Amino acid sequence: MSPAIGATLNRVDGRFKVRGESRYSAEVQVTNLTHAVVVNSKIASGRISAIDTSEAERAAGVLAVLTHRNMGRVATVPRLLPSLAGLAAPGQSFFPMQDESIHYGGQPIAVVVADTIERADHAATLIRVEYETTPATTLLDQDRDRAYVPERIFGGLLPGQNSRGDVAKALAAAEVCVQATYRFAPNHHNPIEPSASTAVWDDVDRLTIYDSTQGPNSVQLTVAELLGLPPISIRVVSHAVGGSFGSKAMVWHHPTLVALAARHVGRPVRLALTREQMFTSCGHREEQEQQITIGAAADGRISALRHHKYSLTSRFDDWAEPSLQSAAVAYTNPNYEGVYHLVRGNTITPTFMRAPGEASGMFALECAMDELAERVGVDPLELRMRNVSDTDPSSGNPWSSSGLRECYQRAAELFGWHDRDPQPRSRREGQWLVGTGMASALYPVTQPVNPQRAKARLYNDGTAVVEAGVSEFGTGVFTAMTQVAADALGLPPERVRFVGGSSDLPNITAAVGSAGTSAVGSAVHVTVCELRDQLIRRAVADDHSPLHGADPARVQVRDGKMVLSDRPDVGETYADLLHRTMTPDVEVLGTWNPPPQDAGYGIHTFGAQMAEVVVDAELGVVRVRRMVGVFAPGRVLNRKLAHSQLMGGMLWGLGQALLEATRMDPRLGRWANSSLADYLVPVNADAPDVVVDTIEQHDDVVNPIGIKGVGEIGVVGAAAAIANAVHHATGRRMYELPITLEKLL
Amino acid sequence: MRPISYSRVSDVGTAIGTVAADPTSAFLAGGTNQVDLLRIYVEQPRRLVDINDLPLKQVEELPGGGLRLGGLARMSDVAEHPTVRRRYPMVSESLVLGASPQLRHMASVAGNLMQRTRCTYFRDTEVACNKRSPGTGCSAMEGVNRGHAVLGTSECCIATHPSDLGVALMALDAVVQTESPAGQRSIPIDDFYLLPGKTPEREHPLSHGELVTGIDLPPLPVAAHSRYIKIRDRESYEFALAAVAVAMSVVDGRITEIRLALGGVATKPWRARAAEAALDGAPATTDSFTRAAEAELATAVPHGMNAFKIELAKRTIVRALTEMTQREGSA
Amino acid sequence: MKSQQAVQTTPTPDSAVVRGPDEVEVRLRVNGENRRMSIEPRVSLLDALRDRLDLHGTKKGCNQGACGACTVWVDRRRVLACLTLAISCENREITTIEGLADGDALHPMQEAFLDLDAFQCGYCTPGQIMSAVALLTEGHAGDDDEIKEWMSGNLCRCAAYPHIRAAIRRVRDEQGGDRAAH
């Protein structure tokens, strides 16, 4: 009895989007609006020795030029904490423009406000800055010998190292050892909408920020701490967000800078980052190297895994994307050692990027697994099957649900895996070498740590509005929530409206780590169930109701009506009940208390990826011909939208595998390709048709609606499947991403 | 973008008179390079003279059998022009493989020839670049230079010329028609592009205010058997890592006529004369192709990240010649 | 052949009307309506539409011609509004995503994007749709390979590409093939 869930309802905000009517944050209509432009540091380390703003101040239309000398001071700089925690969530433990020091290239050093964007932009170029430069570290290899093992990473959420069993001994005893080192270029999210914030002060303690963010509440709490204002003074609105992929998960400097600028000029200010600024203003996936050693028996059964990661972090934070998490538990494996090594560099603190950690960590593991398969002479799929773990190897706890075996099987069927000739270079079509590869996909489900709330109100015409402070950045969460609410209330989806995207609404943790839909979904579910139960209780208590005296447990809702389960002809509509009792509406504020992370289960999402590539035998060009991904994300709320996200994730894997690299010029300490013409993301012609399937798993451990999220898992393993396919096509192993053609010449 | 003033002109005389008289002015054609570079302060004119109303958009037959592409003809229109497609397929292909459909609707063929390099240091006014600010040094030489040139470089500049069309035109010995207050000129395409040498800021011999009115494609039967191949990381919407324009005729297994030019690897659209010399009269075999490719790249100079382009260019030449031969064979 | 001097011409001197650099009145015809605004000549068509006319459906993804989010039609051809100066569009017909639907009734391409889930965040979507409709007019939607190539000027970071192709195929087939839809 859940007609809406699972169905392929079109996006509820889709009509506005295809008509160009949705307003993204740089598009809100505000009277008396002014425009800000940020000026960024051209050096990566040192200090500003002189800054001359006089010409900029005199330029036409300029209202203010702010530098460290006159920019408002922040009250405190909160510590980095992932927005999943639901507290203030700055992207780094540093706030710029408070003094003359420079810690990374692109650090904001001035903000110009003018009456038009053209004038602000031009005035920004009239500022003269002199720097005193000190040596900078911007590449891992520059300072590798200074690497350290951090106590904790990821904003303190994860330990810097982990182990079980005795790896050294197990590796020494292993019949087969595969050892490999993988290098990853830095990557940038590059959502098509650059981040933008518009700040409007209605009074000294009433600020509204229109911000492109994954979490309006996180922005509210972070800006409040920075400005030294209580959260009640700040309202954050985020109706439509043009993609994020992690770049808008943490709270970076722009909403606070624009708030300070707006306070300074006494008028509303809009700040839209440029594409170039998107490369230095909201984190990135860090440059990294991973060293992996797998020990196994001759039949391929794994006995040990050693996995070390070296990466560059900022001067402020011990950040590493958690690349070792899923690889540690992907297979039965009694002996494990995982260590993060960090090198401090002159960079903004790196951040989440779609499938943070797993996109790189599972690449390393799954490429090494492919080597192992070759070494022991076992089909890669069979090798994985032999090593599937029915419990979480790190704790011995059962999985809340898995479905991994079914994913392998279904993917193999859809792909036609079993006809594969394992011999590399065995297929050629003209100039093209053809190869196929596979990989496992795992992604941990991280529970929010705080209660998640939602509000639901049913009106006496039988329509309902459901609210929670989550924003819509393409995941389809507004649509999925409409379905969750419609199902629980027994209403057709068109009678339910979901409202989100504002910090005024009940608090919801930022939608990160695929946890968005599950957190808000659980809160909405709990809330609308409570609303439904209240309505049923009212009906059975009302003498005039046909349901009077019935056992509430035996009342069902469907088509806007409460009816007896065994006598569907007995009942009444919500509207009748409320009209009769002269009640305009009924409202409930509900709370979902997430279970603790270690509730006696391992909670992961699983999947299988397969890819077919062609490699130009002489020119090294790699093209992906087809991809198959099968995933077990618990329950699927909306097949159409879920499959879209999974497909997008898989094509992200394609970009990671073949195209995406931000290139640092260490002499300048700055990125050398910060544009969409130079940082290559896949275009339509790169994207093959993608076959996506889902294996639904019942899971009542993870949350009341049984979903694990589809935002990240599609990425995981996709790049490895491609790299493994490149090996199958060419006989060459790829140890560095992206796989550009010079590596295959 | 700095403040600019704007004029729109509708006849050639006014256009060149206006720009020639004002050293701070520039022509505005499709604007796809001009507006972009203005916005990042690489180009700094104070006045734009919009030439889009000039009657220079047609593709016309020339008396001697050639074809004239009006300077303001759009990339997309030239690419789709039936005569261009039939008689000069490499021109059409070089256009279709460039930029994106939207850009090709905007961009003029003259603007395409005149576009500036995509060297990211050239585009960053904060760093040294001899082409943008003569005498400041070249940041690319030891920098991120995967896309840079291996042919025609100098110690001052290794920037790749980005035009695809220019490569096809180079293979065809096209002639650029210009007009300035001093009169009209016909400039062979090879002379139209200057090597960087010690003056990388000078890319062509035009005087300020000299207008490219048209591009003449010579009557050249072999051009009907031509193609343009372009190698790049992504499948579309990217400049070339290596490109080859080739027109060839093969009689009884021997190459009787050959025109070959390279893109993506040189500081100007690169006529592969050494390769042509090696191929002329040679048997149409992989051996000859490989020897020709070796000959052409013999003088190539790598600079770190772009070293692979030497091998890539060779193999792309061999690929293009092989495909042409196969096509000729099956035709 | 060497460079040669030929016919001497007498160009007219600088007689062109100079407008700007300060604000000037610019008249545009957008979606069939005449609009006037006072803007500097340096203002792009994109910023004029978004900031001056509140036609914010046209998106800004890069401002450098590298993403296609700003695709509009000028004289019914798809172009990039970020590299077009607004002042250069006087006397031309501009069509934006806001001008595509017929009142409440979606254009078939909008309908197809919605039904086939050809977008996620929706930010590239207006540009994709303007491009897709133009693509059919141009006659470049013959098969999937052609659609792929001729839609590659519009980046979609959500990577809805396969669904975008499906939407285009559907409209193409409904409207009786390539070149038929406009």
Ligand SMILES: Cc1cc2nc3c(=O)[nH]c(=O)nc-3n(C[C@H](O)[C@H](O)[C@H](O)COP(=O)(O)OP(=O)(O)OC[C@H]3O[C@@H](n4cnc5c(N)ncnc54)[C@H](O)[C@@H]3O)c2cc1C
């Ligand atoms: C993202 C992106 C990708 C691209 N990819 C490619 C590619 O793959 N291959 C490729 O070849 N090109 C590519 N281009 C470049 C594009 O083709 C050129 O920008 C375009 O051809 C320039 O033509 P235009 O008419 O727009 O010139 P404008 O931008 O208007 O002018 C360019 C320059 O030429 C001058 N000029 C223009 N017309 C004349 C004339 N008639 N006489 C004298 N001077 C004149 C102008 O004053 C200006 O200095 C790409 C561009 C972008 C933005």
Ligand code: SF4
């Ligand atoms: S290669 Fe040429 S354009 Fe690039 S930085 Fe060097 S001098 Fe400038």
Ligand code: FES
């Ligand atoms: S905004 Fe115009 S192409 Fe990106």
Ligand code: FES
């Ligand atoms: S739908 Fe998000 S960028 Fe295309």
